[in-house]
Amino acid sequence: MAAIGSIVGSGGLIVMDEDNCMVDIAKFFLKFTVDESCGKCTPCRIGTKRLLELLEKITDGKGTLEDLDKLEELCYYIKANALCGLGQTAPNPVLSTLRYFRDEYVAHVVEKRCPAGVCKHLLRFVVDKDKCIGCGMCMRNCPASAISKTDYIATGHKLPSVEIDPNKCVKCGVCMDNCRFKAISKQ
Amino acid sequence: MEEYTIKINGIEVTAPKGTTILQAARKAGITIPTLCYLKEINEIGACRICVVEVKGARGLCAACVYPIAPNMEVFTHSPKVVEYRKRTLELLLSDHNCSCLSCVRSGECELQTLCREYGVESETAFEGEKNPSELDESAVHMVRDNSKCILCRRCVAACEKTQGIGVIGANERGFATHISSAFEMGLGETSCVSCGQCIAVCPTGALYEKSCIDDVFKAINDPTKYVVVQTAPAVRAGLGEAFGLPIGTPVQGKLAAALRRLGFDKVFDTNFGADLTIMEEANEFIERVQNGGKLPIITSCSPGWVKFCEHYYPEFTENLSSCKSPQQMQGAITKSYFAEKMGIDPKSIVSVSVMPCTAKKFEIGRDDQSGAGLPDMDYTMTTRELARMIKRAGIRFLDLPDEDFDHPLGSGTGAAVIFGATGGVMEAALRTAVEKLTGETLERPDFQEVRGTDGIKEATYNVAGMDVNICVASGLKNAAKVLDMVKSGEKNYHFIEIMACPGGCVNGGGQPQVPASVRNFVDIRAERAKVLYGYDAANTLRKSHENPDIIELYENYLGKPGSHKAHELLHTSYVKRTVNKQF
Numbered sequence: 001m002a003a004i005g006s007i008v009g010s011g012g013l014i015v016m017d018e019d020n021c022m023v024d025i026a027k028f029f030l031k032f033t034v035d036e037s038c039g040k041c042t043p044c045r046i047g048t049k050r051l052l053e054l055l056e057k058i059t060d061g062k063g064t065l066e067d068l069d070k071l072e073e074l075c076y077y078i079k080a081n082a083l084c085g086l087g088q089t090a091p092n093p094v095l096s097t098l099r100y101f102r103d104e105y106v107a108h109v110v111e112k113r114c115p116a117g118v119c120k121h122l123l124r125f126v127v128d129k130d131k132c133i134g135c136g137m138c139m140r141n142c143p144a145s146a147i148s149k150t151d152y153i154a155t156g157h158k159l160p161s162v163e164i165d166p167n168k169c170v171k172c173g174v175c176m177d178n179c180r181f182k183a184i185s186k187q
Numbered sequence: 188m189e190e191y192t193i194k195i196n197g198i199e200v201t202a203p204k205g206t207t208i209l210q211a212a213r214k215a216g217i218t219i220p221t222l223c224y225l226k227e228i229n230e231i232g233a234c235r236i237c238v239v240e241v242k243g244a245r246g247l248c249a250a251c252v253y254p255i256a257p258n259m260e261v262f263t264h265s266p267k268v269v270e271y272r273k274r275t276l277e278l279l280l281s282d283h284n285c286s287c288l289s290c291v292r293s294g295e296c297e298l299q300t301l302c303r304e305y306g307v308e309s310e311t312a313f314e315g316e317k318n319p320s321e322l323d324e325s326a327v328h329m330v331r332d333n334s335k336c337i338l339c340r341r342c343v344a345a346c347e348k349t350q351g352i353g354v355i356g357a358n359e360r361g362f363a364t365h366i367s368s369a370f371e372m373g374l375g376e377t378s379c380v381s382c383g384q385c386i387a388v389c390p391t392g393a394l395y396e397k398s399c400i401d402d403v404f405k406a407i408n409d410p411t412k413y414v415v416v417q418t419a420p421a422v423r424a425g426l427g428e429a430f431g432l433p434i435g436t437p438v439q440g441k442l443a444a445a446l447r448r449l450g451f452d453k454v455f456d457t458n459f460g461a462d463l464t465i466m467e468e469a470n471e472f473i474e475r476v477q478n479g480g481k482l483p484i485i486t487s488c489s490p491g492w493v494k495f496c497e498h499y500y501p502e503f504t505e506n507l508s509s510c511k512s513p514q515q516m517q518g519a520i521t522k523s524y525f526a527e528k529m530g531i532d533p534k535s536i537v538s539v540s541v542m543p544c545t546a547k548k549f550e551i552g553r554d555d556q557s558g559a560g561l562p563d564m565d566y567t568m569t570t571r572e573l574a575r576m577i578k579r580a581g582i583r584f585l586d587l588p589d590e591d592f593d594h595p596l597g598s599g600t601g602a603a604v605i606f607g608a609t610g611g612v613m614e615a616a617l618r619t620a621v622e623k624l625t626g627e628t629l630e631r632p633d634f635q636e637v638r639g640t641d642g643i644k645e646a647t648y649n650v651a652g653m654d655v656n657i658c659v660a661s662g663l664k665n666a667a668k669v670l671d672m673v674k675s676g677e678k679n680y681h682f683i684e685i686m687a688c689p690g691g692c693v694n695g696g697g698q699p700q701v702p703a704s705v706r707n708f709v710d711i712r713a714e715r716a717k718v719l720y721g722y723d724a725a726n727t728l729r730k731s732h733e734n735p736d737i738i739e740l741y742e743n744y745l746g747k748p749g750s751h752k753a754h755e756l757l758h759t760s761y762v763k764r765t766v767n768k769q770f
Contacts, residue, residue, distance in 0.1 A: 034361060034362065035361060036361070037360065037361035037362070038360050038361070038364075039338070039357065039359070039360045039361045039362065039363070039364030040231070040233045040338075040364075041232075041233050041234070041235050042233070042234055042235050042236075042275050042278055042279060042337075042338075043235055043275065043278070045338070045361060045362055045364060046278040046279065046281060046282055046313075046362065047278055049315065049316070049361075049362040050278065050281060050313045050315050053314075053315040053316065074274075077271055077274050079246065080238075080246045080247050080271065081235045081238055081246065081247055081271055081274075081275065082235075082246075083232060083233065083235065083249070088246060
């Protein structure tokens with residue numbers, strides 16, 4: 001497993017599918033090492049923190065292609081320079097995901113899109129107004145009051161459809177889960 | 188001893204087993220940069236600036252702690268290593284307050300120097316969160332600015348390993364790690380003894396003394412004030428370094444000239460106060476021996492040591508000599524005897540001292556330090572602060588002529604000038620006490636046994652039929668060892684000299700900072716001490732009681748050592764403190 005560069009964390013096996021964002025997975029493991037860092041050596045204390053911040057920048061949709069190079073470079077630096085095993089292995093999740101799922105990173109950076117639909121900053125919930133019957137189930141369940149009625153009434157329906165205010169939306173997905181007509185999807 | 192031959196950058200070097208790559212490289216004429224490494228006290232391999240490539244090793248190795256092995260091949264400055272060192276610096280800068288232009292350490296900062304050497308082009312190569320930081324200004328003598336701290340932990344090592352105090356350490360972990368005291372207490376609330384050894388070893392501007400430069404300039408420029416300055420023995424052995432002179436350059440003459448040009452009304456020498464201290468202390472020792480007083484008597488010249496004793500060994504405060512330190516004695520005499528002699532209102536006198544010491548800033552605010560009804564001292568500045576004053580005043584220090592101190596408080600004997608080195612006070616006291624006890628003249632007043640930079644020195648001298656056991660300790664960890672031995676009855680000393688700083692005042696917390704790259708390879712204590720012993724040997728007067736101005740002071744003013752007047756002006760009292768006020 002190590003030979004093919006698949007070591008992420010402890011050596012345990014985790015089965016993941018296309019609904020797992022690999023950038024997010026890398027971020028998850030990095031958060032762990034940043035928390036666990038004792039703070040003694042520079043590469044681990046500051047390096048892993050900066051690594052995590054770079055990943056956050058990418059999942060926030062603010063990353064650039066240069067950041068990907070910087071990320072990779074910083075990983076190799078930390079591996080070679082950290083004092084103990086924690087720091088030396090901390091960048092593995094990033095290196096491993098960069099190696100096998102670079103396209104996902106590129107999608108975050110270039111298209112500003114999270115292919116797995118996990119990274120909230122890159123997500124958008126949209127209403128298919130022709131499927132929506134205007135029942136208001138989503139509106140009642142939205143914790144952020146981000147959904148309101150529109151003027152649009154689809155053929156065959158009596159009630160106006162709804163729309164989601166992206167500025168208010170907290171990307172929780174409750175609207176989608178509550179829609180019985182599959183009129184809400186994430187993009 | 189087994190020797191290994193290794194190759195460093197292609198050069199063959201042979202060094203004994205156990206040598207680190209750093210030391211071996213030095214032998215091969217190569218400097219490997221360091222930040223956290225301090226020989227013997229901070230060998231933690233934490234900063235990673237000293238990493239090198241070792242053929243066959245998995246990652247890079249920290250040269251400061253990595254021992255050499257047979258046939259090892261090391262590359263200290265390969266492109267990869269240089270690139271990685273630069274990256275380490277960039278990461279440090281990403282969590283550093285880069286206000287270098289107004290930083291007290293600018294130009295002498297070890298981090299700044301390395302950034303320059305390694306071609307760091309931007310302070311913001313890595314951007315991100317910075318640690319929140321507030322100045323800790325709670326201590327009277329110093330400020331901690333954690334926004335400039337690089338977490339090398341050299342201060343922690345100095346406090347804990349050298350001084351055995353340990354009031355600072357790393358709190359929290361990971362990115363939030365920072366140096367502070369237990370329970371986030373301010374340094375002023377802890378039992379910090381103000382020795383300033385932490386400042387002396389700090390590579391950046393994170394630790395610095397509270398400066399009184401502006402106040403002193405203001406006093407000098409105030410025509411209603413009569414500003415008197417005195418300078419400690421060790422200052423003449425260290426000040427030159429601030430002007431690019433090699434460690435161990437004597438600069439007494441230039442020092443006096445610089446002080447005069449700064450505009451002080453009188454330029455005095457604390458050597459006078461030191462001679463006076465010997466008169467009183469030798470007398471106190473003889474009295475305690477003859478009258479069954481508390482023994483061992485322990486010197487009280489070092490305010491860091493006095494505070495340490497009060498906090499950690501309060502049962503020994505009765506053993507402390509009641510003599511004030513030379514600085515305070517000189518201050519008291521300035522505002523009494525000197526003021527009367529010159530017909531000056533003592534209230535208009537501003538008394539300033541230049542000291543190799545930060546604990547003096549604590550000492551001038553102590554109780555029972557107002558012999559003439561006014562505070563003995565008004566301001567005390569470190570050697571570093573004086574260097575800054577000289578530079579600010581545009582005085583070309585190196586071009587100055589050699590001048591003398593002013594009379595009457597500017598004269599000192601050879602016994603006084605050695606106060607600045609560990610063992611010096613003891614030797615000076617012995618020169619006077621032996622002559623007084625035996626009534627004979629010492630032909631060769633050298634007590635070699637108490638010289639040198641060893642942390643603890645012992646000797647026994649037969650004086651007038653009595654065996655006098657003496658001990659000299661410098662560095663508070665050594666002081667603690669000695670006191671523990673006295674407490675347990677293992678040792679039976681009559682007279683102990685203790686200096687808070689290792690090597691004595693020459694290595695004080697207020698002396699010019701020496702970068703670790705030099706400190707790790709040169710014994711600065713010994714180099715600076717040589718200056719003082721040189722002045723001693725060159726002086727025609729080598730015993731305090733031979734100082735004509737001291738003789739005159741006693742004849743015309745104080746009477747005799749230990750007189751009522753002397754006690755009023757020159758002696759003090761101590762308090763018992765606890766460890767960390769909060770508890």
